[in-house]
Amino acid sequence: MLTNILVTGATGFIGTNLIHRLLESNHNISIFVHEESKMAHLKNIISKLDVHKIDLIKPHIMNEKIKKIKPDVVYHLAAYGVNHDQTRNDKIINTNILGTLNLFNALLEHADVNKIVNMGSCLEYGPKIKKIKEIDDNNPQSVYGFSKMAQTNIAKHFYEQKKMPINTLSVFNAYGPFQNQSGLIPNIISSALNHKKIYINNPNDIRDFIFVKDVIEGLLIASKVKKSGEIFNIGTSNEYTVKDIVKKIIKITKYENIIFHENNTHEYEGKMVANITKSKNILKWKPKYTIDEGLKETFEWLKNY
Known part of the structure; x- marks a missing residue:
C-alpha cells in the first residue's frame, strides 16, 4: 500500500x-x-x-x-x-x-x-x-x-x-549537498574552488x-x-572548532588563502554539541559519516555541481 x-x-x-x-x-x-x-x-x-x-x-x-x-x-x-x-x-x-x-x-x-x-x-x-x-x-x-x-x-x-x-x-x-552558500562549509569550499580570499569570524566557536x-x-x-x-x-x-573544520577543508582543497579573525563577534560563551x-x-540511530567522509563528499558534490 x-x-x-x-x-x-x-x-x-x-x-x-x-x-x-x-x-x-x-x-x-x-x-x-x-x-x-x-x-x-x-x-x-x-x-x-x-x-x-x-x-x-x-x-x-x-x-x-x-x-x-x-x-x-x-x-x-x-x-x-x-x-x-x-x-x-x-x-x-x-x-x-x-x-x-x-x-x-x-x-x-x-x-x-x-x-x-x-x-x-x-x-x-x-x-x-x-x-x-x-x-x-x-x-x-x-x-x-x-x-x-x-x-x-x-x-x-x-x-x-x-x-x-x-x-x-x-x-x-x-552540512552537505544542496546547502545554501551562506553555510560555513559550502561557503569555504566554494570560495576555495573559485580561488577567493576567505575571512573566518569566530574561529574558536565549538560546534557539532x-x-x-x-x-x-x-x-x-x-x-x-x-x-x-x-x-x-x-x-x-563530536566537537570541533570552526578553525578545525577550516583546516580539514584546506587539506582537501589544497587552498590556503584564508584569514582568521580571532576576536569573537558575539558575547556568549560555551559550545553547541549534542548528547x-x-x-x-x-x-536506534547514530551517525555513520565521519567529519572527513562528509567533508570529502560535500567537496566532490560542489566541485561537480
Missing part, C-alpha cells in the same frame, strides 16, 4: 535531500513550497512530485490542501530565518510559529496522520558548557532560535492536548557538524518509531 507523504520546506537544504531519498522508495510525495521558493534543486525530479505552492500563514488554503492530500506521514521542515541574511523578524514569526500552528490545526481537522516529524534546531538550546541533552534548559540567542523553541512547544501541545503523533528532531550543524545524509536517516526513523511526543537530538556528539544518547537508545 502506498504511503501519502507530505513534506513542507521541500526546496530547502534538508528538504531537498529528504525528497531525493524518499524517491528511492515507492511513495506518493506531496510538497508544500512557498511561491518565492527556487525549484532548481528539484527540477530533474519535479514530475514525480505533487507540488503545492502555498503560504503557511493562510489557513483556509492550508485546510483545502490537507483535505486533498490526506497525508499519512508529514515532515515539517519549512522555516524562515535559518540563514544569516534572513533578518525579517516578521517572516520568522509568521512562518515558524503561525505557519506551524496552521499546519497542525489543518492536520488535526482534515487528516489521520500516522506520524509528524517536526524540525527543531540546536539554536533553541543556546550554547552550553557541557554536551546538550534534550531536557536541558533553552536559552536561544536569536529571534530564529526563539521561534524554533516556540515551534517545538506547539508540537508538544498538540501531542499532549490533541494526541497528535509528533516527534521533534533538534538538528545540530548540518553532522552530514546531511545522517540527518535524513534520523528523519526517516523518527517517522516510523512507535513513540511520539519526544524530542531527539540529531548530531554526532545523542536518547537518539541512540530510542531511535
Whole structure:
C-alpha cells in the first residue's frame, strides 16, 4: 500500500535531500513550497512530485490542501530565518510559529496522520558548557532560535492536548549537498574552488557538524518509531572548532588563502554539541559519516555541481 507523504520546506537544504531519498522508495510525495521558493534543486525530479505552492500563514488554503492530500506521514521542515541574511523578524514569526500552528490545526481537522516529524534546531538550546541533552534548559540567542523553541512547544501541545503523533528532531550543524552558500562549509569550499580570499569570524566557536545524509536517516526513523511526543537530538556528539573544520577543508582543497579573525563577534560563551544518547537508545540511530567522509563528499558534490 502506498504511503501519502507530505513534506513542507521541500526546496530547502534538508528538504531537498529528504525528497531525493524518499524517491528511492515507492511513495506518493506531496510538497508544500512557498511561491518565492527556487525549484532548481528539484527540477530533474519535479514530475514525480505533487507540488503545492502555498503560504503557511493562510489557513483556509492550508485546510483545502490537507483535505486533498490526506497525508499519512508529514515532515515539517519549512522555516524562515535559518540563514544569516534572513533578518525579517516578521517572516520568522509568521512562518515558524503561525505557519506551524496552521499546519497542525489543518492536520488535526482534515487528516489521520500516522506520524509528524517536526524540525527543531540546536539554536533553541543556546550554547552550553557541557554536551546538550534534550531536557536541558533553552536559552536561544536569536529571534530564529526563539521561534524554533516556540515551534517545538506547539508540537508538544498538540501531542499532549490533541494526541497528535509528533516527534521533534533538534538538528545540530548540518552540512552537505544542496546547502545554501551562506553555510560555513559550502561557503569555504566554494570560495576555495573559485580561488577567493576567505575571512573566518569566530574561529574558536565549538560546534557539532553532522552530514546531511545522517540527518535524513534520523528523519526517516523518527517517522516510523512507535513513540511520539519526544524530542531527539540529531548530531554526532563530536566537537570541533570552526578553525578545525577550516583546516580539514584546506587539506582537501589544497587552498590556503584564508584569514582568521580571532576576536569573537558575539558575547556568549560555551559550545553547541549534542548528547545523542536518547537518539541512540530510542531511535536506534547514530551517525555513520565521519567529519572527513562528509567533508570529502560535500567537496566532490560542489566541485561537480
